[in-house]
Amino acid sequence: MRRTFLSVIALLSVLALVALPAGAADPKSYKIGTILAMTGAGAFYGKVMSQGAQLAMEELNAKGGVDGVKFELVVEDHKSGQPKEAVSAINKLANIDKVPFILTSYSSPTLAILPIANEHKVMLLNGGGVSPKLVNASPFLFHNRVLANYQALGVVERAKEQGLKKMAMLHWNDDAGNGVRDFIVPIWKKMGGTVVADEAHPVGATDFTTQIAKIKQAQPDFVAMWTWGKDLGIAIKQARDLGLNVPIKAVDYTPDAAKIAGPAIEGQEYVTDYFDPQGQDKWTRDFAAAYRKKYGEEPEIYAANYYEGVYILAELIRVAKKKGGDYWKGDRLRDALLEIRRFPSVYGGTVDFQEDGTSLKRVALFEVKDGKPAFKRFIDIKK
Amino acid sequence: MDLFAQLLVNGVIAGSLYALVACSFGLILGTTGTFHFAHGVVFAAGAYGAYFATGRGLPLWAAAGAGIATAALLGVLIEVVVYRPLRRIAASPLVILIASLGTLIVLENAIAIGFSTDAKVLEGFPRKGVIVGGVGFTTLHVTMVAVSLIAFASLLAFLHWTRTGRAIRAVATSPEMAEIVGIDTGRVFLLVFAIGSAMAAPAAILIMMDRGATPDMGMEAILIAAIAVIVGGIGSVPGAALGALIIGVAQNLGVMKIPSEWQAAIAFGLLLVVVIVRPHGLLGKKLKKAEI
Numbered sequence: 079m080r081r082t083f084l085s086v087i088a089l090l091s092v093l094a095l096v097a098l099p100a101g102a103a104d105p106k107s108y109k110i111g112t113i114l115a116m117t118g119a120g121a122f123y124g125k126v127m128s129q130g131a132q133l134a135m136e137e138l139n140a141k142g143g144v145d146g147v148k149f150e151l152v153v154e155d156h157k158s159g160q161p162k163e164a165v166s167a168i169n170k171l172a173n174i175d176k177v178p179f180i181l182t183s184y185s186s187p188t189l190a191i192l193p194i195a196n197e198h199k200v201m202l203l204n205g206g207g208v209s210p211k212l213v214n215a216s217p218f219l220f221h222n223r224v225l226a227n228y229q230a231l232g233v234v235e236r237a238k239e240q241g242l243k244k245m246a247m248l249h250w251n252d253d254a255g256n257g258v259r260d261f262i263v264p265i266w267k268k269m270g271g272t273v274v275a276d277e278a279h280p281v282g283a284t285d286f287t288t289q290i291a292k293i294k295q296a297q298p299d300f301v302a303m304w305t306w307g308k309d310l311g312i313a314i315k316q317a318r319d320l321g322l323n324v325p326i327k328a329v330d331y332t333p334d335a336a337k338i339a340g341p342a343i344e345g346q347e348y349v350t351d352y353f354d355p356q357g358q359d360k361w362t363r364d365f366a367a368a369y370r371k372k373y374g375e376e377p378e379i380y381a382a383n384y385y386e387g388v389y390i391l392a393e394l395i396r397v398a399k400k401k402g403g404d405y406w407k408g409d410r411l412r413d414a415l416l417e418i419r420r421f422p423s424v425y426g427g428t429v430d431f432q433e434d435g436t437s438l439k440r441v442a443l444f445e446v447k448d449g450k451p452a453f454k455r456f457i458d459i460k461k
Numbered sequence: 462m463d464l465f466a467q468l469l470v471n472g473v474i475a476g477s478l479y480a481l482v483a484c485s486f487g488l489i490l491g492t493t494g495t496f497h498f499a500h501g502v503v504f505a506a507g508a509y510g511a512y513f514a515t516g517r518g519l520p521l522w523a524a525a526g527a528g529i530a531t532a533a534l535l536g537v538l539i540e541v542v543v544y545r546p547l548r549r550i551a552a553s554p555l556v557i558l559i560a561s562l563g564t565l566i567v568l569e570n571a572i573a574i575g576f577s578t579d580a581k582v583l584e585g586f587p588r589k590g591v592i593v594g595g596v597g598f599t600t601l602h603v604t605m606v607a608v609s610l611i612a613f614a615s616l617l618a619f620l621h622w623t624r625t626g627r628a629i630r631a632v633a634t635s636p637e638m639a640e641i642v643g644i645d646t647g648r649v650f651l652l653v654f655a656i657g658s659a660m661a662a663p664a665a666i667l668i669m670m671d672r673g674a675t676p677d678m679g680m681e682a683i684l685i686a687a688i689a690v691i692v693g694g695i696g697s698v699p700g701a702a703l704g705a706l707i708i709g710v711a712q713n714l715g716v717m718k719i720p721s722e723w724q725a726a727i728a729f730g731l732l733l734v735v736v737i738v739r740p741h742g743l744l745g746k747k748l749k750k751a752e753i
Contacts, residue, residue, distance in 0.1 A: 116578070117570075117573060117578055117676075117677065118578075118675070118677055119675060119677070121573075121577075121578030121579055121675060122578075122579040122580065124578070125577065125578065125579060251722045276720075277720065277721050278720060278721065278722040279721065279722065280722065280725065284668070284672045284673075284678075285475060285672070287471040287474070287475075287713075288468060288471055288712070288713050288716055288721050288724065289721045291464055291467040291468050291471060291713075292464065292716075292717075292721065294464075294467070294597075295463060295464040295467075308579075308580045308673060308675075311580075311673075312672040312673070315672070316672070318590065319590045319597060319598070319599045319602075320467070320590075320597035320598070321590065321592045321597040322597075334579055334580050337580070337582055337673070338580055338582055338672060338673040340582075
């Protein structure tokens with residue numbers, strides 16, 4: 079009898095040991111997955127995004143990571159927006175590297191990886207893709223980039239303010255471009271505007287002369303371009319070449335596009351996330367200085383977003399870890415995010431996450447002057 | 462009417478760039494029988510060669526020359542290192558095609574490592590917008606058409622009026638027969654790769670001036686070129702030029718009434734129609750029935 083009792087005790091204590099939350103079990107390192115446009119037409123994005131994340135990781139690691147556990151970056155490539163490449167990337171990240179957290183980019187690839195992220199409970203943080211379709215798309219998907227519907231709203235409000243009526247659109251033929259079009263057209267019509275041309279082009283196209291000829295024929299008051307990266311620069315340049323001289327409004331600016339467009343981009347107005355590398359906020363200044371030192375170039379919003387993303391992750395880890403248990407899991411990190419909600423932003427101010435996965439950050443109207451963005455004013459998106 | 466004229470001009474400009482790549486690709490395919498996919502990266506190397514040269518302080522025209530030389534050299538190198546050994550062991554056309562595709566991918570990534578993947582622009586061309594009767598284009602566009610015409614005319618003149626050119630045509634007609642009459646086919650192949658590669662480079666250099674270039678620029682170019690060559694008829698240089706021009710114009714005029722995202726579909730639709738209706742292409746020689 080006594081022997082049975084003892085063995086029951088022994089068994090229970092073994093069970094207890096096994097079942098105890100493995101709180102002490104930190105991973106060897108915090109492996110962060112990234113799925114970016116490392117090659118192809120959008121390679122500029124992949125370059126600056128990975129540089130931003132890399133810099134944040136090195137800064138955190140230099141301070142000992144989180145409680146001595148360091149970060150590690152695994153970079154995968156969706157070849158500038160190809161959904162099938164993104165799917166093979168997440169399969170590798172989830173099954174081989176077993177990462178619970180991925181920094182993703184672009185709209186179509188991000189939408190494509192959602193089922194796999196849900197299945198493996200991988201938390202996704204997107205700092206690049208802007209399609210309105212990304213809103214509420216998965217319980218694991220969050221954005222530290224303001225989605226383009228807010229930015230497009232800023233564009234049409236600005237157009238209305240200037241008394242422009244006839245809008246022509248040139249947009250990416252994908253979830254981002256078509257998504258913005260579907261979102262903004264009814265709003266613009268309700269505001270009293272008309273749409274005189276709607277031309278799509280494949281992501282990464284280099285010849286827009288056909289689309290521009292058709293837009294010019296339609297005689298718009300202004301052209302809204304829901305197109306990103308170097309595509310935007312080429313489109314602006316070719317528009318001016320063909321004598322399309324109405325205002326062009328956009329929701330993006332990259333130094334890459336400015337380089338290609340040359341003088342044609344002067345005076346171009348656009349609405350996007352507010353990030354000013356010359357900003358007065360201390361974190362902004364420190365980041366910009368460190369970035370310049372390491373890469374010899376000026377940071378822009380994409381580098382800033384992915385830099386910020388890694389810092390947000392570090393905060394999530396700290397909070398999740400306090401609760402004990404196996405915290406290095408996508409659902410635990412997600413719960414931590416929904417609990418904290420508000421994080422400091424490298425733009426200055428805060429980034430406030432919403433229930434639907436989107437976030438509110440500073441958005442502003444810019445104008446290109448001497449090839450560089452010049453801040454005009456903030457756009458209020460919190461209404 | 463304005464729109465029609467503008468789209469026609471756009472089509473001719475696009476077509477003349479396609480023609481440079483298509484003629485050079487067609488010359489290599491017609492003479493050596495090699496489906497030279499890696500021509501795409503030779504094309505890109507032309508642009509990056511010129512970019513490298515301007516970075517070393519060369520003036521634009523000299524840099525363009527350096528780019529053309531880079532492309533010619535790379536084309537010859539690929540023939541010697543990749544295709545020749547494969548032909549020696551009588552590799553099937555499929556094997557050569559795959560090796561070519563592999564070469565394209567490896568070299569494209571090598572360029573990406575060397576120059577990084579963001580867009581590079583060649584500066585310094587006196588570029589000016591011109592609007593004539595409601596049709597807009599630039600001085601660079603005029604240069605594109607002119608360069609294409611000159612290259613095409615000189616290639617034809619060379620092939621028809623010089624001894625070496627005739628030797629190339631002899632090899633294209635029948636390599637065995639050409640060897641019997643004492644033509645060194647190995648040397649002719651090298652020459653064809655050099656000429657073909659040099660001819661593709663100006664298109665890439667002009668594109669780099671116009672809209673910037675990325676290392677993967679060759680893939681799209683080579684796809685269009687392959688379609689143009691098949692549409693025009695394999696083995697015919699004028700056919701390749703005609704095919705390229707037709708694709709350029711059709712891509713532009715075809716979307717006058719329909720949304721412009723159908724441009725790529727137009728090129729492939731054209732290919733489909735030609736392959737069904739006229740499988741030997743517009744100017745190609747009629748395929749012989751199998752004989753024993």
